[in-house]
Amino acid sequence: GQQLNQSPQSMFIQEGEDVSMNCTSSSIFNTWLWYKQDPGEGPVLLIALYKAGELTSNGRLTAQFGITRKDSFLNISASIPSDVGIYFCAAQMLNTDKLIFGTGTRLQVFP
């Protein structure tokens, strides 16, 4: 089946640094979503992307829908301790009812 390759698996950064992560696939998607999961909680939607090339921001977070429709990127600027968590990408093909999820990027931020 379809698979999303998310990288890096984990990141250990200093507070104030910028963060980049991405998801790639061999399949073409219609929608890309980015979620954050805090320990012991369910994933929370951060950003939704609906069009190839689209660049969307949510505060310090910026995400892009790749031109080929096979990838997406998430950047976090000036990281803070509350950015700690697991970030998941998810994608949906046209005319399907289901999302496919990446395996997550675990982010640790040190003061």
Add this chain to the structure above:
Amino acid sequence: NAGVTQTPKFRILKIGQSMTLQCTQDMNHNYMYWYRQDPGMGLKLIYYSVGAGITDKGEVPNGYNVSRSTTEDFPLRLELAAPSQTSVYFCASRRTGGPEQYFGPGTRLTVT
């Protein structure tokens, strides 16, 4: 709105026992989903429903059953619990026409 709620938060089962994980949403969403999340892995779809009375299998349905008698509720049933079903279970819902899924807080299940 409470969003998506799940009960219980935690549960320990013995091998062979049965239980039902409850999921309720108050957003009037037609679509509901059950996922399991194993350590270091992404979310795997167990079952989903596109509306009351309609359910369909996802990627990993074996050992589970679901029903959808109302728009609000989508319970997940484990009939004969096995250690391989130790996982965190998440319920999610979305509106018709939108891909964004909204998740509950999860149920952490241990089968020993």
